[in-house]
Amino acid sequence: MEKVKVEVNLKTNVMDPQGLAVSKALKNMGLENIKDVRIGKVFYLTFDGEKPDKKTIEEFCSKLLANPVIENFEIIE
Amino acid sequence: MEKVKVEVNLKTNVMDPQGLAVSKALKNMGLENIKDVRIGKVFYLTFDGEKPDKKTIEEFCSKLLANPVIENFEIIE
Numbered sequence: 001m002e003k004v005k006v007e008v009n010l011k012t013n014v015m016d017p018q019g020l021a022v023s024k025a026l027k028n029m030g031l032e033n034i035k036d037v038r039i040g041k042v043f044y045l046t047f048d049g050e051k052p053d054k055k056t057i058e059e060f061c062s063k064l065l066a067n068p069v070i071e072n073f074e075i076i077e
Numbered sequence: 078m079e080k081v082k083v084e085v086n087l088k089t090n091v092m093d094p095q096g097l098a099v100s101k102a103l104k105n106m107g108l109e110n111i112k113d114v115r116i117g118k119v120f121y122l123t124f125d126g127e128k129p130d131k132k133t134i135e136e137f138c139s140k141l142l143a144n145p146v147i148e149n150f151e152i153i154e
Contacts, residue, residue, distance in 0.1 A: 022141065025141055026122075026137060029137065029140065029141065031129065031133075031137055033125040033127075033129075034122060034123075034124060034125075035078065035123045035124055035125045036121075037121065037122055038121040039119070039121075040119040041118060041119070042086070042117040043099070043116055044113075044114065044115040044116075044117070045113075046111075046112045046113040046114070047110050048110040048112045050110075052108065056108075060103060060106065060108055064099065064102055064106065065099070
């Protein structure tokens with residue numbers, strides 16, 4: 001049983017309205033020096049037996065886990 | 078300008094229907110030995126000047142970023 005962690009984040013030039021909403025909420029709640037919030041997703045994949053090779057995982061990331069037009073992904077472990 | 082990364086994940090005993098859907102989709106796409114997928118969120122907070130102390134950040138995490146009933150959070154850096 002092997003595990004892979006994949007982090008998916010919006011590209012830096014893509015607007016993050018959800019992050020903006022969180023940033024404003026934090027400011028309203030008293031966190032005055034908050035400047036910016038960006039929100040991403042993290043996937044924990046568990047495999048029966050051995051995990052696939054990195055290339056295969058990358059393929060599935062760009063097909064399903066991330067939208068390569070607006071998101072970057074990073075395979076962490 | 079300092080940054081803090083916060084990861085929010087569902088507690089292990091909480092069902093993750095979104096993760097289940099991704100798991101099934103990966104299997105249908107040919108990733109046969111996928112066993113389980115869990116999906117979390119990651120927040121990148123940027124502060125003007127110094128970041129608040131850890132206790133303050135924890136307070137805002139449990140008030141806004143995470144739902145402590147079903148989610149755990151981890152302040153990473």
